[in-house]
Each structure stands twice: as structure tokens, then as C-alpha cells.
Amino acid sequence: MPLLILGLLLWAGAHFFKRLAPDTRGRMGDKGKGLIAVVLIVSVVLMVIGYRGADYIPIWEPPVFLRHLNNLLMVLAFYVFGVGATKGLLSARIRHPQLTGFKIWAVAHLLVNGDLAAIVLFGGLLAWAVAEVIVINRSQPWDRPKTVSIKGDFTALVIGLVLMSIAAAIHIWLGVNPFGG
Template sequence: MILLILGLALWVGAHLFPRLAPDARARMGNAGKGAVAAGVLVGLVLIIIGYRGAAFVPVWTPPAFLTHLNNLLMILAVFVYGMSATTGRLRGKMRHPQLTAVKIWAVAHLLVNGDLASIILFGGMLAWAVAEVIVINKTTTWDRPEPGPAKKDVVLVIITLVMFAIITGIHAWLGVWPFPG
């Protein structure tokens, strides 16, 4: 659990540093960008190693029906994440689509994982995404982009379904079948 917690701390710190200490980050120049990226990457590696190596400590037993809700939320999370790159009508409907997607992803996974490591990982990522939105909203203004053509939103739906299938395949490859049997 130590590596998981250290990884989360590094992930959160690296992401929040440029927003909470913009002058210090600016003084670092390009090296600062590299340091932040390295912090995020090392944090992610520690999170993965820590989570995969954590002992299974049951906290609660999720009911099986929540798997269906998890899968619906995951499709929504992939779609919302994709909104950050869309140039369709949905462009500009949401200020923080990537962070909103992380929140949806975290809640979905908290619903179906009742062990301590999962609660730390997904709860920690949920807390980070909430904090990040608050910090961004207090430190920056947003110029809402103009919407684009509706056909780009159709492309987003197709990409969402393909990405969900890929994510499902990765989960299956890792030994976690995401559908109730």
C-alpha cells in the first residue's frame, strides 16, 4: 500500500504544482515541464505497481448488479473524456471533460471494488479530480469554444464504443472480466 499511496501523492502533487505555484513553475522553464511530466509518470508507475502488489483487504462486498451500472458509467466516462477532443456540437458544453471523466471512472470503480487498495486508489483519484477542478476554477478563466458540426459528435460516439471495447479487452487480458456472468 505504501507504493500506491506514494504514487497517488506524487500524481496529485505533480498535477497541482503548476496551478498552486505558477511562479515557481515558470522559473523552472522547460525543465519544469519535464519535472512535472516525470512526476506524473513516476506517480503512475508507482500507483500501478502499488495497486497490483497490494494485499486484498476486504472492506465491503459490492452487490453483483452494480457491475451493470459500472459498465454504463464507464461508457459515459469514455464519452465525456472524448468530449475534450471533439470539434462537434458538444464542444464547449463542459469545462472540464477529462476531470469529469476521471470522477465518473472513479465512482464507477468504487461501486464494484470493495477492497482497501481500490478504495484508496479510486477514492484518491476522485478527490484529486474534485480538487483539480476547484483549483482550476479559482485560478483561470474559461473561454467557451464555439460548437462545430454535429457529424463530429457521431464520430465521438463511434470512437467511444471502440475505446470501450479496447478497455474491456485490456481488462480481460489482465484477468478482470468486466461483465457479469
């Protein structure tokens, strides 16, 4: 569990660094981007190792039907995450599509994982995403995208389905079937 928590703290710290210390981050230039990327990779590795190594401490037993809701939410999460990059119609309505998609992803995982390590991991990432939105909203006004199209929404959906398929394959490869069984 300590590695999991350290990974979460590094993840949050690396993401907040730009917002909370913009002058310091700015002085670091392009080398700073590389350093932040390394910290983020290390944080993900620590979260994975910490999560997989944590003792299974059940808190609640998720009902089986929540797997189906989880999978539906995952399609939505991947779609919403991609809308910002593809400039779909939804990107003019949701200020933070990537963080919104990330929050949907975290909630979906909380629905189907009732052990302490999962609650710490996915709950911690959800808390980070909520806090990130608050910090961004307080620090800068929103400049709504002007050029959006339904084509962007369609592209985001197709890309989201492909990425979800890849994520599902990785889960299965790791021994966790997201579709049950």
C-alpha cells in the same frame, strides 16, 4: 499500500504544481514538461504496483448488477473525456469534460470494487479530480468554446468506444474481466 499512496501523492502533486506554483513551473520551460511527464509515469507505475501488491481487505461486497452500471458509466466516462478534445456540443456545457470523465471513471470503479486498496486508489483519484476542478475554477475564468458541433460528439463517442474496448482488453489481459465471469 505505501506505494499506492505515494503514487497518488505524486499524481496529485504533479498535476497541482502548475496551478499552485505557476511561476516556478513557468521558469522550468519545456524541460519542466518532461519532468512532470516522468513524475506522472512514475506515479502511475507506483499506483499499479501498490494496488496489485496491497492485501485484499474487504470493506463491502458490491452487488453483481453494479457491473452493468459500471460498464454503462465507463462508456459515458470515455465519451465525456473525449468531448473536450473533439469540441462536441457538450464541451460548451461542461467546463472540464476530461476531469468530469475522469470523475465518472473513478465513481464507476468505486461501485464495483469494495476492498480497501480500491477505495484508496479510486477514491483518492476522485478526490484529486474534484480538488483539481475547484482549483482551476478559482484560478481562471472559463472561456466557453465558441465553435462546437454534433460531429464532435459523434467522434468522441466512436473514439470513446474504441478506447473502452482497448481498456477492457487490457483488463482481461491482466486477469480482470470487466464484463463479469
